[in-house]
Amino acid sequence: MGHQPTDQQTLFAAPSSGPRLSREDALALLRDLLGRDLRALARAYGVTFERAGARNKGWAGQAVERALGLPADAQQAPDFGDWELKVVPLAARADGTLTPRETMSITMFTAADLEHQRFEDSHLFAKLRRLVVVARLYEGPDEPRSLVYDARTFDLTEPSLRAAIEADYEEIRWVARHHGLAALTARVGRYVQPRPKGDDRLADGHGFYARKALVSRMLGLADAGLEAEDEAPRRP
16 A cells, blocks of 8 residues: 555645546546545545435445546446546455455446447446546444555456456346346356346346456455355356
């Protein structure tokens, strides 16, 4: 990790270039955050930790977006024109090594998307093609603080990994076509899994999620080549 933890008293100014910020410039800004408290950054930018009485699960990503000059939106195009920003929490194992605490939300999809979009034309590929991934440290359910641990780029250029993720996409399409969206569960897919958004499995609101093994690979963690047993994909 770069900087030592600080109480985040001084924030850098949001860049004037807005959503067309290059990845190189974004990384330069993000490196100034290494070791700093993302909770303090969120408070400084007015990001709320609760919405309508429920926990705002996206607070960390929203805080980093504000720091990079991106206003709140829900567009499916990449956040900054030709690259996408993702913020993920890391948790420490008993031996002190770090691992992704959860899967990473990538983007939403509909039945029509799966039916008509090839992988190279999909929102999934557009989001994964060029990333900046920011890792923060998760310290417990109350999260009194969350230090920024790392920021790095990821490009979906490795042929074997791209082929594996495309195979996941085609498997998800196959299940949806033959069994309907209700049959899509987190057990489908090796690196990318589908999950319904919310509690209604029949609603036309599903998302692609990167499994922990893929998140580890993006961040160069020790278990980047491993898949947890409880994430092993099985057809429904």
